[in-house]
Each structure stands twice: as C-alpha cells, then as structure tokens.
Amino acid sequence: MILRERISGHQLPPGSKLQEVELAEEFAVSRSCIREVLGFLEQRRLIRREPNRGAVVVRLEVGQVFALYEVREMLEGLCARLAAEKAEPASWQDLIEIFDGPMERYVEDADVSAFVTELDAFRRRLVAAAANPVLSDALDSIRDQTKVIIRRIIVLPGRMATGLQEHRATLAALRAGDPDEAERCARANIRSAKSFLKRFEAYVL
Amino acid sequence: MILRERISGHQLPPGSKLQEVELAEEFAVSRSCIREVLGFLEQRRLIRREPNRGAVVVRLEVGQVFALYEVREMLEGLCARLAAEKAEPASWQDLIEIFDGPMERYVEDADVSAFVTELDAFRRRLVAAAANPVLSDALDSIRDQTKVIIRRIIVLPGRMATGLQEHRATLAALRAGDPDEAERCARANIRSAKSFLKRFEAYVL
C-alpha cells in the first residue's frame, strides 16, 4: 500500500494527524476503506489511534528503538542461521561477488541509494532462504518501524564501510555453510548498528 | 475480545467459516464492527480471508508449527535473558516456592489446569520483567497461534514433569542473576517441547 510506504519513509513526519475524510478524498475511496487501512497500520505500530481522537504517526521513543533492536538482533541472527542451514553454499556466490566488487565502490563514492538497494536484495535473499514465514513476518514488521532509523544510521561516518565488512563476514559464513558463524556475524552486524546508534543517539533520534 | 479467545482456544475448529452477518447477529453489532475484528484476527494469522470468499479459521500446517517454534525459541530465550538482566534476583523467590511446592503436586495429580495457570503467571512475570514491548507483542502473537498446540503438548506422557524441571532450571538461573544461563534454559525448554511435538507429531497435529 501507498500509505505504508509514506509513513515508514517519513514523507509523513511523526506526530502527523491522519484524518479519515482527508485521506478518503485524496485516494478517492470511502472512509470505510481508509479505516480498514488505518487499522492495519495500527497493528503494525506505524500509527497510534486514540478513541474518538484520531490517528497520528508514531513518534519513536529512544527506549522503543532499542527494544526493536534487541529483538531484531535475535531475528536477523536466526534468519542467517536458517539460511545457512537450508540454502546451498554455492548459491551465495553471486552476492559475494557483488559485495566484493560494486559495493566497495558504492562505499567509496558514498552512493547510499545503490548501497541500500543491494543490501535490500541481500536481505530478501536471506529471508527467502530461511524459508520461515513467521520469521519473515516479524522481520518485515520490525523493518517497517525502523526504516527511518536505518536510513539515518547508514549515513553516519564510517557506518557504510563497517556494515559492508560485517555483511561480507556473514556471506563468507553462508558460503562456508556454517550456521553458527552466520548467526554470530548477523547478530554482530545488528549490534554494531546499535552501537553506532548509541554513539550518535543525539544526532539520530 | 471474545472471538480471539474462541479461536485460539479452538472452540471454533480450524476450517470453520466465519460469516459476517451471522457474527453480527450473535454479538448484536453491525457488520462494520465484525469486519474490523476480522481484520484484526487476519493480521494475527488466526483466520485467513480470501477476497469475496470469506474468512476461515486457519488450519495449522506442520511446517508452520515448526516455523513458529523456531522463532518462539529465540524470543523466549531473549525474554529470559532480559528478565535476568533487569529484574532483582530476589524477586523470583515466590515463583521458586510455587514451582518447588504446589506445582510438584499438580504434576502428580495431573492437574493440568492448575499447572498451566501457574505457568501462565510465570510467563507473564517473565515478559513484564523483560520490559520490552516489541518482544512482548511478538510473543503474544505467537502464543495466540500456538495456544492449541501447547495444550496438546502438555498432556503428552511425561511432558508436565519435564517442563517443570526445565522451568525450575530457568528460575534458578534467574534467582542467580545469570542471563546466559537463563536464556539457555528457556531455549532448552522450548526445544524440549518441540522434540515432544516431533515425537508425537502424528497424535498432536
């Protein structure tokens, strides 16, 4: 849906009031449909609705962000582990080549958008290889909520280079078919992102 | 909500068709409200809705159950770890006494309902102590989906006694303020439940 993108991409800033009639006109549908999607977004914790007072885009509190990252570390770790267990080691070769070649240049050129595009492709492959719909859903939900944070972290000084190294380590473990190491690397990556976040907390949140 | 209980408690068997007008009459509300709650239940994966074809209670496939347990193992482990990190070790004393005394008798008497009542209290305390709303939500969602499975596992021969020992080990780790051990025990407990499930798969699923 369009709204989901708009919110998780922060085209709508936190605290924005989402009025039903307004949205209904914009998308040329009835309020019923709008209310349905608002319910969906509320479940996903992208908006908050108070009875008789309407819906607002959630403002991420510091505590909430770290709570998300605590869970995310676990889930990404499990995802890497399952991917290592279930996928053919050779199937990661193409990604390894991308992360050894082009990605290196994206970091040098500070080409953030190309970097995150490839990164997303890698994540999608991981999730697909893990072949666990429950995990997939949970990660999706968390990713929606942290999308903005992720975008802010990746532009922090040195983060792209660090992240690239960590993803390379994960890929190496996957290539070697080593689930333990894959999990460890994936978790280390999230922990590292968390530490960047903590260090630059004042600038990001 | 009532419907949530009815579905996760399997008063409505899997495959049941949920018709909107029918439910609307039963609860004396409009179809709009029913549709809203159906949307909620769909998000929670308790029902499945196909366009223009209505809603049915989901039938848990074997693969889905193990997918749930893979994620649940992680989350329960994280929950125990956080609880050990954040809560006062002494605060677990009352639970230890319950699990040493009354629970022992419930197992001997095969008093399942009393057993699960105390177990739920323990789980609630764990989640509260972990103080992570994201984790709390994720566990809630998974627990809703696996409620029936849990009820079927716990009556398997020897499961109550085994589970009790495992929970005692977790409590001991919490009492000792040892996050690593708490996580290990909590995960071992879920893995053990999973192995029971695997062994008696034909009788449970």
Next chain:
DNA sequence: CTCTCATATTGTGTCGACAAAATTGTCGAC
C-alpha cells in the same frame, strides 16, 4: 482584560443499504 461556561464545529464510531462477486440450485442437452 481574563476566565468560565455554553454553543458550534469538526471528526470519529456505528449503522443500514446498495453493488459486485461467488456459490448453489435448476433446467436442458447429449
């Protein structure tokens, strides 16, 4: 000029009705 209370306005919650789609039942042909 400021504070308070009554009123007006705005926006959400709920409802019933209409339209579209799918399922079921019936009739006819082979």
Next chain:
DNA sequence: GTCGACAATTTTGTCGACACAATATGAGAG
C-alpha cells in the same frame, strides 16, 4: 444418467448518512 450452462441466492466489498464525543469558538461575568 451425466455434464454443462444459466439463473437465483447468498455473502462479501463499498458507500453515504446519522449519532456521539472532543475540541474550538464566542459571549458574558468578574
């Protein structure tokens, strides 16, 4: 007797309208 097509019924999807709650506005008193 069975298969297929058409019609009728049932059920969901969408819409506009009404009712209620919350907030904003304005008038009057201190």
